[in-house]
Amino acid sequence: MNGPAPSLPFLRSGKREKETYKKNKPLHFRTIWISDIHLGTSGCQAKRLLEFLKATESDKLYLVGDIVDGWQLKRRWYWHQTHNDVVQLVMKKAKKGTNVIFVPGNHDESVRQFIGLDFGGIKIRDEHVHTTAAGKRMLVLHGDRFDGVIACAKWLAYVGDSAYTMILKFNNVYNAWRARAGLPYWSLSQYLKLKVKNAVSYISSFEDALAAEARKQNLDGVICGHIHKPEIRDINGILYCNDGDWVESLSALVEDEAGELKLVYWQEIMLRWEQTQFTLSKEEELCLAPA
Numbered sequence: 001m002n003g004p005a006p007s008l009p010f011l012r013s014g015k016r017e018k019e020t021y022k023k024n025k026p027l028h029f030r031t032i033w034i035s036d037i038h039l040g041t042s043g044c045q046a047k048r049l050l051e052f053l054k055a056t057e058s059d060k061l062y063l064v065g066d067i068v069d070g071w072q073l074k075r076r077w078y079w080h081q082t083h084n085d086v087v088q089l090v091m092k093k094a095k096k097g098t099n100v101i102f103v104p105g106n107h108d109e110s111v112r113q114f115i116g117l118d119f120g121g122i123k124i125r126d127e128h129v130h131t132t133a134a135g136k137r138m139l140v141l142h143g144d145r146f147d148g149v150i151a152c153a154k155w156l157a158y159v160g161d162s163a164y165t166m167i168l169k170f171n172n173v174y175n176a177w178r179a180r181a182g183l184p185y186w187s188l189s190q191y192l193k194l195k196v197k198n199a200v201s202y203i204s205s206f207e208d209a210l211a212a213e214a215r216k217q218n219l220d221g222v223i224c225g226h227i228h229k230p231e232i233r234d235i236n237g238i239l240y241c242n243d244g245d246w247v248e249s250l251s252a253l254v255e256d257e258a259g260e261l262k263l264v265y266w267q268e269i270m271l272r273w274e275q276t277q278f279t280l281s282k283e284e285e286l287c288l289a290p291a
Helices: 018-023 046-055 069-076 081-095 108-114 149-151 154-180 188-195 199-218 267-289
Strands: 027-034 056-063 099-102 122-124 127-131 135-140 223-224 231-235 238-242 253-254 259-263
Touching: 027 267, 046 056, 046 099, 046 267, 056 081, 056 127, 081 099, 081 188, 199 223, 199 231, 199 238, 199 259, 231 259, 259 267
Parallel strands: 027 056, 056 099, 099 122, 135 223, 223 238
Antiparallel strands: 027 253, 127 135, 231 238, 253 259
């Protein structure tokens, strides 16, 4: 991105004015999918996710796995207050009528023992078929069972996870500097991942495998997480969607009222939210202006 970053409250390091935030109406979507939040790790962008969740609302909210990182919590306990806030906000949404469906992943695999049960208005499912407003039937699952590394050699996944955690720590320091300099968020770890030839080959194989599973079940497409790479593309007539993550991409998949699926990003949503706030303020000024 060329030129200086836009002067918006969500890009500043200072505190958001609470009274201004409360006046703003959330952006509405028919459905929102988020995954790979990794609560319980220092790399989790919980603060930005909180902003996203407060700036949006939906009839359905899918949590597509790796919401809590049980692997990291077993090694070292880390739980920031913002991680609590994310959990509480999701539960609050469920209590207020949002249909919340939690599809566990490999990092929160302990939750899989509760598949088929509901807790606090949150449904726990192994996988789920979502029907869009346009009539498309989409398979929703985390995707880890199609990962050969996870399925066949879990200890290799742990080794890779440790190296990945080190990169994320450096990524946090680097982005703290960018924020102070007024620059937008940029993911070093995602950049490195997409530059590695083997990683690119793995991602392509993963996407093909998920599309094949949707075809096997006679569905129109698949929605997953797991590999931290947001994507929407057609694979031989099957719509493949990956909602990304909240440690690198800061992304989500959304469905509008017409049933169209698209990827959105934290920075984009917050910009739209701020612009909506500005428009509303102008409308209020016009209403209050003398004739």
